[in-house]
Amino acid sequence: QKGDVFSFSIILEEIVLRGGPYEVAKQFLSTEEILKRVQDRECPSFRPDVSGTDCPHDVKILMEKCWLDSPEDRPTFETIKVNIRTIMKGYCENLMDDLLRRMEQYANNLEALVEEKTDQLSQEKRRSEELLYQVLPRPVAQQLMAGDMVQPEQFECVTVYFSDIVGFTSLCAQSSPMQVVNLLNDLYSTFDRVIGAYDVYKVETIGDAYMVVSGLPERNGDNHAREICKMALAILEAVQSFTIQHKPDAQLKVRIGIHSGPVCAGVVGQKMPHYCLFGDTVNTASRMESTGQPLRIHVSHETKKILDKFETFDLELRGDVELKGKGPVTTYWLLYCSEPPRGAMSPQNLSDNAETYPYPLIFPELTINK
Structure with missing residues (x-):
C-alpha cells in the first residue's frame, strides 16, 4: 500500500538517525504538535529533518520520495527494491551479503578494541606489580597477587x-x-x-x-x-x-x-x-x-x-x-x-x-x- 511506503520512509529515517520518528523535531515539539503539523498538510510538507551528512545522498533522495505528500507520487516497493540494489551495488550483491559484511567489520573493530583494552590492562597490571614490589619483598608480593x-x-x-x-x-x-x-x-x-x-x-x-x-x-x-x-x-x-x-x-x-x-x-x-x-x-x-x-x-x-x-x-x-x-x-x-x-x-x-x-x-x- 502507498501508506506502507510512507511508513517505510519514516523507518528509514529512524535507521539513519538511530532514533525515533521525527527525532530532530522532538527536541523542540511535542508528539501532539508533530502529528498536528503533519495532518495540516503544510506547504512544504512537515517531514523529518535529515541532514545530507547523516546518510548517503541516494538514500536521502529515496527517503524523500517515499514520504511525498501525494501517495501517487511515491514509488512502489518494487521500485524501492531496485533503488536499494542500485545504491548497495558498490558494497555487495544483496542485503544478506551486506549484513555479513557489517558483522565482519563489527567483529574486527571489536577485536581491535579488545586488544587495545587488554594491552592497557596489562600495562596497568605491570605498574601495579612494580609498585607492590617496592613495598613488599618480591616473593611475598607474588604470594599476595596469587x-x-x-x-x-x-x-x-x-x-x-x-x-x-x-x-x-x-x-x-x-x-x-x-x-x-x-x-x-x-x-x-x-x-x-x-x-x-x-x-x-x-x-x-x-x-x-x-x-x-x-x-x-x-x-x-x-x-x-x-x-x-x-x-x-x-x-x-x-x-x-x-x-x-x-x-x-x-x-x-x-x-x-x-x-x-x-x-x-x-x-x-x-x-x-x-x-x-x-x-x-x-x-x-x-x-x-x-x-x-x-x-x-x-x-x-x-x-x-x-x-x-x-x-x-x-x-x-x-x-x-x-x-x-x-x-x-x-x-x-x-x-x-x-x-x-x-x-x-x-x-x-x-x-x-x-x-x-x-x-x-x-x-x-x-x-x-x-
Whole structure:
C-alpha cells in the first residue's frame, strides 16, 4: 500500500538517525504538535529533518520520495527494491551479503578494541606489580597477587641494619619543611641506589631512620652479615661525600648499628600491607645504632662472630657498652672489607702490586693498580 511506503520512509529515517520518528523535531515539539503539523498538510510538507551528512545522498533522495505528500507520487516497493540494489551495488550483491559484511567489520573493530583494552590492562597490571614490589619483598608480593595468605615465618638468623642522622632535630629547626623533605629524599635516594647492589631488603624509613635486613624472606646462609656490612661501608662512603642542598658547607653525619639474630617476619595490615620484623634482634640493632658514634659502624658481637668466618673484615674492639634492657655487652667498630670487586674480577686475577681500596662512593669495592 502507498501508506506502507510512507511508513517505510519514516523507518528509514529512524535507521539513519538511530532514533525515533521525527527525532530532530522532538527536541523542540511535542508528539501532539508533530502529528498536528503533519495532518495540516503544510506547504512544504512537515517531514523529518535529515541532514545530507547523516546518510548517503541516494538514500536521502529515496527517503524523500517515499514520504511525498501525494501517495501517487511515491514509488512502489518494487521500485524501492531496485533503488536499494542500485545504491548497495558498490558494497555487495544483496542485503544478506551486506549484513555479513557489517558483522565482519563489527567483529574486527571489536577485536581491535579488545586488544587495545587488554594491552592497557596489562600495562596497568605491570605498574601495579612494580609498585607492590617496592613495598613488599618480591616473593611475598607474588604470594599476595596469587591470592595466597602470607603466613608469619620464623628466621633463625638474619642481620638487621639501622641508621639515622646525627643532629636531625636541630637540622630540622634550622630548615623549612620543604628543605627537610628534599634532604631526606636526596639522602634516601642515594641509599636506595647503594643497596641495590646487595642481597638486602629495605624494611622501612621512619623520619630520619633507615632500616635494612638481609637473610629474608629468602635465606642466604651466613651471607646476610657480609651483605649488610659491605652495604654499610658503601653507605658510609656515600654519606661522607653527600651534599645538603640548602647547607652545602655542612657535613651530614649518620650513626649505623648492626646486629644479627633470629626474627619473626610477616605481612601486617590489609588496606596498606606492610612487611614487618619482630623480635629482640630488631630492638638490639636499634640500640646498637643509638649507642654508636657519628660516621662509624657499630657492630654487635653476634655479627662479628659471623664476619670472622669470612676473614675479610677488619673490626676494632670498642669494649663493653651499656644497652637498655641487656646490660653491658661487647661491641665492635667495623672499619673496612678487603674483598675484591664483584663480577669478572676474582682474587687470582689481581696482580701482585694491586691494592684493594675499601668502598669508594656507592660502588662496593674498587681495585687500583699502582
